[in-house]
Amino acid sequence: MKKSLRYLIALFVIFTLNFFIPRAMPGDPLANLLGEDYVIDEASLADLRAELGLDRPLPVQFLRYWSEILRLDLGYSFRFHDRVTHVIGARLPWTLLLVGSSILLGACMGTLLGAFSGWSRASLKNRTGTVLFLSVYSMPPFFLSLLLLYVFAFRLGWFPLKGVYASGEWTDILRHFFLPVMSLTLYLAARYYLIMRGSVIQERDKAYVLYARAKGLFGRRILFRHVFKNASLPIVTLIALDFGFIFSGALFVEIVFSMNGLGTLIYDALLARDYPVLQGIFLIITVMVVVANAAADAVYPLIDPRVRKGV
Amino acid sequence: MKAAGPAFSRTGLVLFLVFFIAALFADILAPFPPQERFAPYTPPDGTHILGTNDLGHDILSELIFGSRVSLLVGFGAALIATILGLGIGLVSGYFKGAADHILMGVTDIFLLIPRIPLIIILAAFLRPSSWLIGLVIGLLWWTSTARIVRSRVLQVREMDFVLSARCLGFSHRHIVFSEILPNIIHLVLPKFMLTIATAMIAEASLSFLGLGDPGMKSWGMMLNFAFQKGALVNGLWWWLLPPGLCITLIVVAVVLIGLSWEERETAGIAAGG
Numbered sequence: 001m002k003k004s005l006r007y008l009i010a011l012f013v014i015f016t017l018n019f020f021i022p023r024a025m026p027g028d029p030l031a032n033l034l035g036e037d038y039v040i041d042e043a044s045l046a047d048l049r050a051e052l053g054l055d056r057p058l059p060v061q062f063l064r065y066w067s068e069i070l071r072l073d074l075g076y077s078f079r080f081h082d083r084v085t086h087v088i089g090a091r092l093p094w095t096l097l098l099v100g101s102s103i104l105l106g107a108c109m110g111t112l113l114g115a116f117s118g119w120s121r122a123s124l125k126n127r128t129g130t131v132l133f134l135s136v137y138s139m140p141p142f143f144l145s146l147l148l149l150y151v152f153a154f155r156l157g158w159f160p161l162k163g164v165y166a167s168g169e170w171t172d173i174l175r176h177f178f179l180p181v182m183s184l185t186l187y188l189a190a191r192y193y194l195i196m197r198g199s200v201i202q203e204r205d206k207a208y209v210l211y212a213r214a215k216g217l218f219g220r221r222i223l224f225r226h227v228f229k230n231a232s233l234p235i236v237t238l239i240a241l242d243f244g245f246i247f248s249g250a251l252f253v254e255i256v257f258s259m260n261g262l263g264t265l266i267y268d269a270l271l272a273r274d275y276p277v278l279q280g281i282f283l284i285i286t287v288m289v290v291v292a293n294a295a296a297d298a299v300y301p302l303i304d305p306r307v308r309k310g311v
Numbered sequence: 312m313k314a315a316g317p318a319f320s321r322t323g324l325v326l327f328l329v330f331f332i333a334a335l336f337a338d339i340l341a342p343f344p345p346q347e348r349f350a351p352y353t354p355p356d357g358t359h360i361l362g363t364n365d366l367g368h369d370i371l372s373e374l375i376f377g378s379r380v381s382l383l384v385g386f387g388a389a390l391i392a393t394i395l396g397l398g399i400g401l402v403s404g405y406f407k408g409a410a411d412h413i414l415m416g417v418t419d420i421f422l423l424i425p426r427i428p429l430i431i432i433l434a435a436f437l438r439p440s441s442w443l444i445g446l447v448i449g450l451l452w453w454t455s456t457a458r459i460v461r462s463r464v465l466q467v468r469e470m471d472f473v474l475s476a477r478c479l480g481f482s483h484r485h486i487v488f489s490e491i492l493p494n495i496i497h498l499v500l501p502k503f504m505l506t507i508a509t510a511m512i513a514e515a516s517l518s519f520l521g522l523g524d525p526g527m528k529s530w531g532m533m534l535n536f537a538f539q540k541g542a543l544v545n546g547l548w549w550w551l552l553p554p555g556l557c558i559t560l561i562v563v564a565v566v567l568i569g570l571s572w573e574e575r576e577t578a579g580i581a582a583g584g
């Protein structure tokens with residue numbers, strides 16, 4: 001209960017920050033609120049200023065801002081000639097699909113491989129894995145995407161070079177989605193691989209592992225019956241905390257693969273300096289980060305009895 | 312997180328030195344001034360080891376000068392973030408009570424801010440310089456340092472030597488700086504290196520979106536131009552791959568150093584109790 005209050009406060013603060021950004025930045029606040037991709041004459045400019053309430057005192061503007069937010073109105077985009085909520089709403093499902101499938105695949109891949117690697121320390125295979133994931137971990141997501149795109153689409157020609165759907169058939173969508181999902185999956189897997197590896201190495205020397213061994217269990221059995229559970233639980237909270245980071249990664253992957261998601265939207269909005277769209281995306285991602293964290297808080301006691309009993 | 316062994320940390324140090332020297336002596340090491348123009352789209356050959364781009368700039372020279380931006384922004388941002396995180400963590404953990412509640416509340420809020428989208432907005436409004444990018448990254452990336460420092464300070468402040476210092480009547484400032492700080496600095500240094508890595512990736516990402524400092528061509532910006540001007544679909548690998556590999560290698564170097572310091576630290580705790 002106390003935590004949900006915290007999340008509400010956080011949302012309030014971040015949304016308030018978002019109110020002040022265009023008003024505090026250099027330049028005409030009108031341009032900052034509308035974006036710079038429009039041509040209007042002086043008279044209607046004054047009208048717009050009045051319509052947006054920019055001639056009113058700041059507290060009035062602030063109340064207005066909140067009443068708009070609560071009515072789910074994020075403003076109008078001159079670049080896309082549509083309401084910001086519509087523009088974002090049309091792209092959001094594609095980004096969510098990319099993010100969702102990559103989190104699932106990446107978390108599984110990272111935790112499993114990381115667990116194996118941490119369990120059986122020093123083999124050559126192990127080292128290669130660690131070096132490989134360490135390099136991926138150190139890559140900006142857009143370069144990882146560029147690399148995969150160059151090798152598998154351009155050199156080998158196995159996948160299309162851009163776009164989400166050419167014909168709209170699901171096999172086609174799958175073919176277009178494979179490399180982007182692969183990029184984000186590897187990017188996330190690298191992160192969870194290193195963390196999981198570290199925590200398995202720590203768990204490995206604990207008393208309960210020794211006990212399991214004394215009981216007659218051996219090798220992989222101990223890893224999956226006992227160690228894996230303890231080491232992988234924190235990853236759930238971590239994924240939730242990482243949500244903003246994961247989304248940011250997805251944006252860059254989408255830009256490289258020219259996918260029809262929020263990433264390319266940001267790119268277009270940047271070129272046109274369409275500030276309402278940029279801010280709208282910021283707010284939507286903020287809300288999702290908060291929701292993901294609240295969800296993790298709700299789920300965590302179900303999977304970890306230690307928290308449930310308050311031990 | 313744990314990496315493995317001295318081989319890793321040595322690799323990290325050597326890699327880092329290579330980039331550091333490149334940045335320091337860019338004027339001497341670069342075969343050509345980065346603005347000098349030659350025949351565009353030249354593939355790698357004897358004179359232009361990594362070829363030229365669409366404007367005929369020598370790519371190797373651009374790479375060498377680009378290391379300056381990455382190191383500058385990475386170190387600057389990490390320095391700001393670490394000082395902030397250290398300060399907030401120290402105050403929060405040492406004084407506890409109301410200060411702790413407020414500072415940790417603020418930290419929790421900062422943890423929920425999607426940082427890259429926020430920086431994109433700020434950069435779009437401000438058309439920034441490298442200094443500004445470093446500053447903004449630094450102001451946003453202190454949270455995890457603050458948390459680590461706080462939880463360690465909470466332990467250290469209860470230790471006997473701190474208690475005796477308090478009994479002897481030393482000031483808070485003396486206790487924090489002379490008794491507590493030396494006992495957490497080894498925790499902060501690896502975190503500092505990992506923050507450099509994050510800041511470098513953030514800088515590259517911003518530049519890739521075309522939001523970098525127009526006066527200093529960074530690796531991210533090189534990739535932005537290469538990507539926009541179709542280096543990929545035309546197979547101009549020498550324009551596309553080197554900047555990305557440089558970013559990756561410098562981040563690998565910093566991460567390896569950070570991880571090996573972190574490992575030494577946990578090994579120290581295990582041995583020393």
